[in-house]
Structures are given as structure tokens and as C-alpha cells.
């Protein structure tokens with residue numbers, strides 16, 4: 335799964351990895367413009383990471399602060415790395431506007447950790463998934479929702495301090511992505527993801 339995931343992920347806020355353990359309970363807002371279904375899927379993904387945090391780190395990983403009404407719309411210059419971490423739901427026009435120079439035109443930039451903000455193009459995911467799977471996998475609403483939930487889990491995985499995994503041996507990782515879509519989705523981090531988390535945090539319980 336996860337062919338749709340970004341070919342490019344820029345993460346500069348995880349520099350904390352270099353020395354001290356990351357503190358749990360990091361505040362995060364959700365852009366108020368996300369659809370209600372996206373808000374629901376986002377909250378489910380937050381809950382999943384916080385369950386992992388409570389079991390292995392002894393605390394929530396994400397301190398959800400509620401919605402943030404960005405009345406002026408997303409402006410990367412102004413909004414990214416402004417000290418208020420926000421999870422944005424973005425549309426295709428915004429994705430294209432954010433495409434860095436030199437990115438191959440066929441590259442689909444969907445999930446996108448950018449400094450302290452996480453951008454996730456869930457409607458675009460839905461549209462592309464619908465188009466991509468219509469011939470061989472039933473694009474039923476359950477599958478589409480599971481796919482968007484998985485994308486949110488992946489992007490929040492960056493937020494809690496994990497990097498992408500491209501190694502075949504990490505297929506089960508929520509942080510893994512490929513260019514193929516086998517019609518399956520993942521519903522949370524695996525033991526290896528949690529082992530990675532325990533490099534980032536002081537764990538009270540190893541996986």
C-alpha cells in the first residue's frame with residue numbers, strides 16, 4: 335500500500351533525534367478546514383499513536399490542541415515553522431504550488447512532513463485511489479477511508495519522530511512505502527516501528 339505517499343518528505347524538526355530523547359505530549363493542531371471525515375480519521379490516527387505512547391513511553395505522544403482556523407489559507411512562508419504545529423488537509427492546487435523545483439512532473443506529493451507542520455492531501459488521495467484501483471480492487475468507501483487513515487498514521491509517524499522506510503524488510507512498517515498498491519492497508523505501527531520509537535523516546539517498555 336501507500337504508492338500514493340510522497341516521494342519527498344522534508345523533515346527538519348526531528349533534529350532533536352541527534353541528542354536528547356524527544357519529549358512526549360507534543361502539541362498539535364488540526365486545520366479547521368479539514369472535512370469531518372478527515373477530522374475523524376485524523377483523531378483515530380492520533381489515538382493509535384497515543385495508545386502506543388501510553389504503552390511504551392508512558393505518556394501520550396501527541397497532545398491534540400483542537401482545530402486551528404487559518405482564515406488566510408495555508409501560506410508556506412508564513413505558516414510553516416511558525417511555532418504552531420498544524421496538520422493541514424490540502425488540495426491538489428496547494429500540492430502543486432508546494433512542489434519543489436526539479437521534482438519530476440509525475441511525482442505525486444501527497445503526504446509531506448514540512449518542518450513543524452504536516453501536510454496531508456486526503457481528498458487527492460481519495461481521487462487518485464479511486465482512479466488507480468477501479469480496475470482490480472473495489473474502491474469501496476471502507477478501503478478509501480482505511481487508506482486515508484493509514485496516510486494520516488504515516489504522516490503522524492513523522493510527527494512523532496520516525497523516518498520513511500524503503501527497505502523491503504520493513505514492509506510491515508507504517509513508515510514503509512512503495513510504488514505498488516496491493517489493495518491492503520495497515521492500521522498501525524508494527525514492532526519494528528515501536529523499536530524505532532524507543533530510539534527517539536525513553537521507553538518504559540520495549541516492543
Ligand SMILES: [Zn+2]
Pocket residue numbers: 339340343445488492497498
Ligand atoms: Zn513519509
